[in-house]
Amino acid sequence: MNSLPEEVRIRVLGIYSALGFAAISTFGLFHIIDGNNPRLGYLQLVIALVIALNFVGLRITKNLRLALAGFLLALLVMLMVVFLNGGINNKGVFWFFFFPIIAFFLTGRLQGLLWTIGLFLATISATIYMHTQSTALYYSFSDIGQLLTILFFVTAGIYVYEQVRERLQSKEHESRQDFLEEKVKADAILANIDEGVVTTDNEGKVMTINKPALAMLGWTKKEMIGKSFISLVPSIDKRGDPIKPKDRILSKVLEEPELSIASSNSLFQRRDGSTFPVAVLTRSMLVDGRVVGAIGTFRDITKESEIDHAKSEFVTLASHQLRTPISAISWATELLLHGDAGELTDNQRESIEQIYASNQRSADTVEAMLIVSTIEMGSRLPVRPEAVQLKPFIHVLLRAKMKQLLGTKKIDVREQYASDVPALQLDIGLAKTIIQNVLSNAIKYTPSGGKVTVDVSLNDKKLTPGSEGSVQIIVTDTGYGIPESEKDRIYEKMFRGSNIRTKDTDGIGLGLYIVRHILEQVGGEMSFVSQQNTGSTFTIYLPLEGMRPNTGMSQDKK
Ligand code: ADP
Numbered sequence: 001m002n003s004l005p006e007e008v009r010i011r012v013l014g015i016y017s018a019l020g021f022a023a024i025s026t027f028g029l030f031h032i033i034d035g036n037n038p039r040l041g042y043l044q045l046v047i048a049l050v051i052a053l054n055f056v057g058l059r060i061t062k063n064l065r066l067a068l069a070g071f072l073l074a075l076l077v078m079l080m081v082v083f084l085n086g087g088i089n090n091k092g093v094f095w096f097f098f099f100p101i102i103a104f105f106l107t108g109r110l111q112g113l114l115w116t117i118g119l120f121l122a123t124i125s126a127t128i129y130m131h132t133q134s135t136a137l138y139y140s141f142s143d144i145g146q147l148l149t150i151l152f153f154v155t156a157g158i159y160v161y162e163q164v165r166e167r168l169q170s171k172e173h174e175s176r177q178d179f180l181e182e183k184v185k186a187d188a189i190l191a192n193i194d195e196g197v198v199t200t201d202n203e204g205k206v207m208t209i210n211k212p213a214l215a216m217l218g219w220t221k222k223e224m225i226g227k228s229f230i231s232l233v234p235s236i237d238k239r240g241d242p243i244k245p246k247d248r249i250l251s252k253v254l255e256e257p258e259l260s261i262a263s264s265n266s267l268f269q270r271r272d273g274s275t276f277p278v279a280v281l282t283r284s285m286l287v288d289g290r291v292v293g294a295i296g297t298f299r300d301i302t303k304e305s306e307i308d309h310a311k312s313e314f315v316t317l318a319s320h321q322l323r324t325p326i327s328a329i330s331w332a333t334e335l336l337l338h339g340d341a342g343e344l345t346d347n348q349r350e351s352i353e354q355i356y357a358s359n360q361r362s363a364d365t366v367e368a369m370l371i372v373s374t375i376e377m378g379s380r381l382p383v384r385p386e387a388v389q390l391k392p393f394i395h396v397l398l399r400a401k402m403k404q405l406l407g408t409k410k411i412d413v414r415e416q417y418a419s420d421v422p423a424l425q426l427d428i429g430l431a432k433t434i435i436q437n438v439l440s441n442a443i444k445y446t447p448s449g450g451k452v453t454v455d456v457s458l459n460d461k462k463l464t465p466g467s468e469g470s471v472q473i474i475v476t477d478t479g480y481g482i483p484e485s486e487k488d489r490i491y492e493k494m495f496r497g498s499n500i501r502t503k504d505t506d507g508i509g510l511g512l513y514i515v516r517h518i519l520e521q522v523g524g525e526m527s528f529v530s531q532q533n534t535g536s537t538f539t540i541y542l543p544l545e546g547m548r549p550n551t552g553m554s555q556d557k558k
Contacts, residue, residue, distance in 0.1 A: 009064060009106075016102065017055040017071060024048040024078055040085040047078045068106055072115050075099060080122055084130070086138030093139065093147050096123075100155045109162040116155045120148060195299045199285070202293050204228050204250055216278075216300055218271035229296075236267040236275060238378035253284040253294050260284050265301070277305040308376065315373040322366045329359045357404060361506065368510045371433065372493070375517045383522055383550040385425035390456050390471065391417040394435055398454060401440050409448045418457035421471055425546025430518050437511035438475045438538045444504050445536070446479030453477075463523055463543045470524075470541040481532040490528075491516045499532060515540075522547035 025048035031041030051074050058067035079099060082092035099119050104112030127144055130137050139147070190197055196213030200206055206224045214221060217233055224232060230250055235243045245251055249262040261283045267275040282296040333356040335341065337349065344352065374381055395415060402413060442452045452475070459472040480499050482490060489495045494509040519526055523543050530536035 006064060010058065013058065013064070013067060013071060013106065014055055016106070017051050020051045020071070020075065021048045024051065037085055040081065043081045043085075044078065047074050047081070050074045072103055072106070075102065076115070076119060076122060079119065080126055083123060083126060084138070093143075096147060096151055097154055100151070100158050104158045104162055109159060109166060112162070113155070113159060116151075120151070123148065195297045197295070197297050198229060199295045200229055200250065200254075200293050202254060202291055204230055204254055204294070206232075207293065213298070216270075216276070216298075217268065234269040236269065238266070239380065240378070249280060249282045250294055250296060253282050254291055257284070257286075257289070257291055260286070268298070277301045279304075312373040312376045315369055316377070319366045319370040319373065322362075323370075326359060326363045326366060330356070330363065333359065360404060365508065367433070368508070368514060371514050371518070372510055375514070380521060380550050381430065381518065383427045383430060383547050385427055385547045385549050387423040388426040388428065388431060389423050390421055390473070393431070394439075394454060394456065394473070397432060397435055398439055401436060401443055405440060405443045409443075411443060411446055411448065412451040413443075414451070414453040416453065416455045416457075420458055421456055422544070424471060424542060424544070426542070427522070427547055430522065430547065431542075434515050434518055434524075434540060435473065437515050438473075438540060441511060442475050442477040442479065442536070442538070444507065445500055446477040450478040450535075458544075459541065461525075461541055463525055463541060464545075468544040470543050473540045473542070474537060475539075476535065476537040478535040481534050481536055482528075482530040483532050487530065521550070 024044050028041045028044030028048060031037045031044065034041075051071060054067055054070035054074060057070070058064065061067075076099070079095055082095060086092055096119070100112065100116040103115035106112075107115065123144070127137065127141075137144075190208070190210040193210060194212055196216050197208075197210045198206060198213055199208045205226055206229050209221060209224050214224070217224075219232060230245050230248050235248055237243055243266060249264050253259055253262050261281070263279070263281045265277065265279050268278045269275050277300070278298045279301045280296060280298040282294055284291045285293045285295060333352050336344065336352050337356065371381065394417075398413065398415065402411075439452075439454070446452055455472075455474040455476070457472060457474075459470050461470045461472070462468075463470055480497075480503065482497055483499055486495075486497055490497070491512050492509075493513045495513075496507055496509040500507075516526060518524075519540070523545075524547070525541045526539065528536060528538045
């Protein structure tokens, strides 16, 4: 009761006063009309009047404490009057049990207890007084003893109930306070974080979003809450192509329960249509193993992107510059090996062959760097397709790689070409890069005594809708294979398998990264199966329609 606002307490006291007035005056009238105990009846009417006046006093003085005391005192007096007069058929003491209930409810645990103790003392004093005055009591001592005992239990019960209720109430209050404090802290953290933070429900609809996120995206909070994040904020990949909703990392963490966290670098589109580069990290929120939503953080990486871009530009420039001396060395050593500068001794030939092989490796590395920097800048590689007969093309590449890589190693190399494979429209440089990388990996990662086979044939696989099918180039080896746990990393930039790092120290882990990017751009595909210490099979699919041409103009939309 004490926790209730004052106006509610006044209203409750008003209702109690009305009930008290009605009950006491009715009994008073009974006693008067009955003629049995008119004295008691008049006294009750007076008390009922006091209760009514007490409430009127409260409306005037607004002193609630005084009015509560007045009301309870009037009830106490009424009970004593009934006690001393017996009430109807000596049953007036039934009213005693109302008192603790009303006192506790109106004044709270401690005051309620004091008022009830007051009733005890008043009853005992009245009994003793009557006894000493030798006035006849309406109740026997045993009745009074029983009355006080039951009253004690009722009071104790209410007291304990009140105590527990207060404790629960204060706990609830505390946890509410804690919750509010946590909320204030969380709001402060979210507001002061420089990164954009968004939480969504399991349908990807925005539940909360912080100020930096809104500032970056140009939307207002009201416009975003409850809306699909993916629809409001389109994402664009590095090459400038829109990322499909199903490929967005938010969709992935929401739809694939086993994928709890994902990151990406892409461009976000602002409300006004402009874009900015972002690094995004999205994590699913799980309750009992069920995805209930996601939390995403993102930051504007314009500066980092500019630095990366500058770095890639530098690598492109340096690689271009290195190409010229490398070609000159290649050209000069070839002349020397052809005997254009006179006959060579065996020693001279061996040294020049070594120079030629090392120079060739440098050429491969520089080419790889050039392609990687082009990919990193988000630019498309130039693709100029021309008709290529795969059989002679692959055969020459394979022999060159064998010459360069086999050394003293003995590997049984077989080639098989289906006769119905037509000439394909391919960019010679890119086709060379793709096939060379896969062939050299098979040779490099197969120990002496092993076997490498190249099999070229037609396949029904349609790489694009409406395609006629594809040509598959399957390169199988009986080499070291790829460890199971590393299979999903082999297309990563600079990744090298833990099982081959000590066996082949020349690789730089760029080959498959490049091959995959080229295939993605020209409309091809690749796949592999591998078992450690047994071997690997890499399959490259090229569309029968040939590579998708591209003039090599930069598509970079940054
Ligand atoms: P590199 O050959 O320069 O290390 P790649 O990108 O061509 O780089 O290959 C990445 C990694 O994939 C290799 O380091 C190797 O661990 C693994 N790999 C590729 N091809 C094979 C293969 N045929 N057999 C075994 N491992 C392979």
